[in-house]
Every structure is written in structure tokens, then in C-alpha cells.
Amino acid sequence: MEEMQASEYIIYTDMDGTLVDHDTYSYDAALPALELINKKNIPLIFCTSKTRAELEVYCHKLDIHHPFISENGGAIFIPLDYFDFPYDHTKQIDNYNVIELGVGYNILESNLKEICAKIDCQVIGFGDMDVDEVCQDTGLDRECAALAKQRDYDEAFRIKSPAPKDELLEQEIRKRGFNYTKGGRYYHIMGNNDKGKAVHILTDLYRTKWPGVKTIGLGDSLNDLPMLMAVDIGILVQKPDGNYDPSITSPNIKQGTGIGPKGWNQELINILE
Numbered sequence: 001m002e003e004m005q006a007s008e009y010i011i012y013t014d015m016d017g018t019l020v021d022h023d024t025y026s027y028d029a030a031l032p033a034l035e036l037i038n039k040k041n042i043p044l045i046f047c048t049s050k051t052r053a054e055l056e057v058y059c060h061k062l063d064i065h066h067p068f069i070s071e072n073g074g075a076i077f078i079p080l081d082y083f084d085f086p087y088d089h090t091k092q093i094d095n096y097n098v099i100e101l102g103v104g105y106n107i108l109e110s111n112l113k114e115i116c117a118k119i120d121c122q123v124i125g126f127g128d129m130d131v132d133e134v135c136q137d138t139g140l141d142r143e144c145a146a147l148a149k150q151r152d153y154d155e156a157f158r159i160k161s162p163a164p165k166d167e168l169l170e171q172e173i174r175k176r177g178f179n180y181t182k183g184g185r186y187y188h189i190m191g192n193n194d195k196g197k198a199v200h201i202l203t204d205l206y207r208t209k210w211p212g213v214k215t216i217g218l219g220d221s222l223n224d225l226p227m228l229m230a231v232d233i234g235i236l237v238q239k240p241d242g243n244y245d246p247s248i249t250s251p252n253i254k255q256g257t258g259i260g261p262k263g264w265n266q267e268l269i270n271i272l273e
């Protein structure tokens with residue numbers, strides 16, 4: 001690979017409700033900033049609950065050839081030859097070096113089922129839904145829903161039982177050493193990983209190359225909090241109703257102006273222009 005042009009920034013971004021609209025999954029409102037990022041050769045790193053298969057579609061559509069972080073920090077996928085120095089990674093698959101931080105999906109799914117039986121909590125997870133049900137629940141088309149079901153490190157689920165079963169569920173998940181978080185649509189059970197841990201590891205690799213590089217992170221929900229705390233400039237975009245996620249209150253995180261991709265666009269243009 002040719003020498004990467006040094007960049008002043010790297011940008012980590014959540015997808016659903018942040019770069020892409022919560023309901024329509026469109027990123028049209030973010031196109032001006034996307035163009036600017038492309039022009040300035042700034043690495044744009046997807047950091048999301050989405051699966052590797054879903055992210056590869058976005059990489060293709062947006063012509064992005066940078067590393068990405070899937071399933072709430074479950075793994076970092078780095079294109080082979082992206083960094084011109086050796087670094088620790090778990091394995092090589094296809095055209096990536098993979099740094100695995102998460103726990104296998106089957107372990108998560110079986111622990112979730114055991115816990116739910118133990119505390120008598122009703123949940124419905126991606127593993128319980130067929131492709132049509134995922135379509136219906138997410139508004140994704142069939143093709144995208146099938147890619148969303150290809151989960152390796154994170155089970156996404158809804159809680160059917162009324163409160164306070166959710167609190168009990170969180171306690172039991174944490175007692176077993178797993179992480180629990182919430183995105184725009186779903187709760188998540190995962191290993192001892194989160195978006196922030198993955199961001200730290202990847203940022204260290206970039207700083208080996210570009211010591212002074214500054215990091216920006218954008219998100220909309222609780223599962224973004226560790227990422228927003230792990231970057232130099234953390235930006236929270238507005239939810240579809242115009243509010244900010246009430247669980248994110250750190251004064252170090254900027255409340256951006258604009259809902260989802262509109263806020264994403266405006267805040268990045270303000271910084272980069």
C-alpha cells in the first residue's frame with residue numbers, strides 16, 4: 001500500500017441514529033461532511049453495534065478502506081498492509097488482521113437464555129428472530145437484515161418483561177462478567193469489551209504513525225459513551241425527538257446541534273472547515 005498521507009484527525013463514528021438516520025438508514029444529510037473527510041484524507045472509522053458483514057456494505061458504498069470496529073467493540077478489522085509496522089492481532093481472515101476483544105456469540109446467547117430462565121425475564125434476541133422478523137423489527141430490507149443476523153460478538157435483544165426486570169437482568173449479566181449496554185433500538189450483551197476499549201487500541205496504532213493525531217467521536221446512545229470518553233472531541237447528536245440520550249451527561253462530551261446525520265454533518269463541518 002502506498003504511504004498514507006498524514007492526517008490531523010481520525011474520526012470514530014456510530015452508525016444508527018448518528019451517521020445514518022434512525023428510521024430511514026439514510027446518510028444523505030451527512031454527504032457534505034463525508035465529501036470533506038474524503039478530500040482531506042481523514043480516516044473515518046465505523047464503531048458500531050453493526051456486524052462486519054453490514055459494515056463491509058457501507059465501506060463499499062462510501063469507498064472507505066480504513067479499519068472498522070464491529071459489534072460494540074467486539075473486534076477491530078484492519079485491512080492487511082494498512083499499517084506498515086507489526087502489531088498484535090488475534091488472527092487473519094480474508095483481507096484483514098483481526099483484533100478480537102469480544103466473546104463468541106454462542107456463549108453470549110446461551111448465557112442470556114440461562115439468565116432469563118433463572119430470573120423469569122422475557123426477551124427476544126436476534127437469534128430468536130428469522131430474517132423477516134428482523135426486517136419488521138428494524139425496518140431494514142431483507143438483504144441488510146440477513147447481514148445484521150451474522151453476529152459474532154454481541155447479541156442484540158428487546159426486553160418484553162416490564163421494569164424492574166431490566167435492572168435485574170443487567171445485574172445478572174454483569175455478575176457473570178459480561179457487559180450490558182443499550183443502543184438506539186436494542187439492549188446488548190457482550191464480553192468484557194466496549195467501543196472505548198477498541199478505540200484506545202486503534203488510536204494507539206495510529207499514533208505510532210502520527211504521534212499528534214487528534215481523535216473525534218460521534219454517537220447518540222449509551223453504548224457510545226465509552227467511545228465518546230476515549231476520544232479528544234466527543235460529540236453527542238440529537239435523537240429523532242430532538243433530545244439527547246439522558247444517560248450521557250459528561251461535561252466533556254459536546255451536545256451537537258442537529259438530529260442524527262444532520263448533526264453529524266454540521267458538527268464535523270464546524271471542526272474541519
Ligand SMILES: [Mg+2]
Pocket residue numbers: 014015016017018183184219220221
Ligand atoms: Mg446509535
